[in-house]
Amino acid sequence: MNGFSLHRAWAIARKEVMHVLRDPFTLALALGLPVMLVTFFGYAIDFEVRDIKVAVADRDNGPAARRLKEIFSASGYFQVLEAADPVGMLDSRRADAALFIEPGFSRDAQGGRPARAQFVLDGSDNSKGAVMMAYLPGIQRAAAARIYGLEPAFAPLSVETRFLFNPELSSRWFMVPGLAVIIIGLLAILLTAMTVAREWENGSMELLLSTPVRPLEIIIGKLAPYGLLVLTGVFFVYLSARLVFGVPFEGSHLLFLLACLLFITAALSQGLFISVAARQQQVAMQVAIISGLLPSMLLSGFIFPVESMPAFFQYFTMILPPRWFMVAARGIFLKGSGLAELAVPLAALAALSLLLLALALKKFKTDLEP
């Protein structure tokens, strides 16, 4: 008689679906956000650097100098601009890098002596700078081959880098699977944070409580529809990653679903906790956006790798579900990681979900029960 009633939870869930269907804002948020994020990160934001403008001061004008310039422009990454004053162009940001080829370059090259050119790059944009630095060894090897006629294999020592799992280092491959973290992290927290606060704000929570309905039934009834809505958003990201961007999916779909469900539980519980504690839609919404978006966006490794964060943040991210989900999502998508490899992230995710759920339930129950 006092047990959990699926019937009442279902009544609440059905009502919640009606709310969503009637509320253009929620509906637009739930459907629009995944589409917007995929378009944004899939097309607009490209972390690959192309067409780096190199201002070249060629004071040699010999055949080897011409060849060096050809190598730069043929790489596809650099755009060579002849310039009398490369430093001035760097200062005025008309060029990203400068190349100085001094007189005698071709003579040295022809004579078999080491020929030197100076490459100056604009360090004020460090991500672009790092990419240029990464491209330079390739240019150097190509120059050795073309100017001296050496095969790369003949070089006394050479480091060859091969990128596994994402051979083209396509940022889309990297970003699009990671979008699931934003969708769950933001959408699930925001939607649930609003739903319970709304009932407090318009006084309907009081009416709910005057019926024999139990806190757990309210929670299940409220969370289930939003969980499903968020899962739909993740499915959309999955489809667009696979079909539009051709991102490979190497791992197990079941495992990916498990990781999603764990993270969704954590996010819904966090939203519920915010809602129960804030009781006002405005406050709940602000807290939800900050606590939902910032960790997912900045601290999960979505954009900035966790490994390159200061030590404090590396430890701090361990209590954030998005960080663990990000590891699992990318691992399953790109590396085909299995349960064994992902034991730690998944266990951490499960533990944090349970903790958040217990916290939300406890706060909810003490508030509701007389």
Next chain:
Amino acid sequence: MNACALEVKGLSIKFGDFTAVDDVSFCVNKGEIFGFLGANGAGKTTTIRMLCGLLTPTSGSATVGGLGFSDGGKGIKRIVGYMSQKFTLYNDLTVGENLDFAAGLRKLEPAYAKKRRAELFELTGFDRPLSTMVASLPGGIKQELALAAAMLHDPEIVFLDEPTSGVAPASRARFWALIRKVTALGKTVIVTTHYMDEAEQCGRIALMRTGRLIALGSPDELKASAFPGPMTELDFNGPAPAEFLKGLEKAPGLLELSPHGMRWHAAFRDTSAMAAALAGLPAGASRALIKPSLEDVFIRLVEGTER
């Protein structure tokens, strides 16, 4: 005492140091309209919320429809209907969806819920389609529909917390006619209000002030106990002469003197006290014996003791 639909003995509730309801005892008869009258913060809503099982009393006992609080109010929630002050129905749902939701929370069989819905539509005179959005309904109709939602599970006792606040006067009258129809079915209705004309329509009124029950009885009983002697209305046909009023205030046997618009109500212990006090009434003034209204009672019992 067997006819008590609801019985309360020494009920108190404290929130920290604040005593919101202080040692309240009363009995509500079956089929009665029982009103709580009092200023904001007098403890009306808190009392009702306890009796609906939403709050647990700090001390005292109550039986609602024969059930107590030993199960945390769960049993009580099953047998009472409650219409809260603030919320009525979800505006973004249709009439049908709102009622289905209420039925779902109460675990009513669909066929039974449908039958009840028809009965309640008949009772309230609601004749719009089920697909009507609640937001598009006028305030009075919304309130009647909210009562229907609260009565879907056919409760014996219905609690209404200021059901007519913010509703047009004509709709208020309609709603009270509906309340009388509900009690005619043998249901017990407990209602809070701060409208005096509504309180007049209650079978009995519990007058509350700062958490205490200060008077209980039918409107006529309350009037008789607050004003055992005659009451007269003085009309000075203009501003009241200050000296006369000053003298009147000190007159022996005066129980109450209060302004009502341009007129004054004066109540006395008995007829001879009234005759003595009004002997010096200015020439242009007129006087008429009146029956005290509940408002007079309220002023005397609630505000009078606060002075």
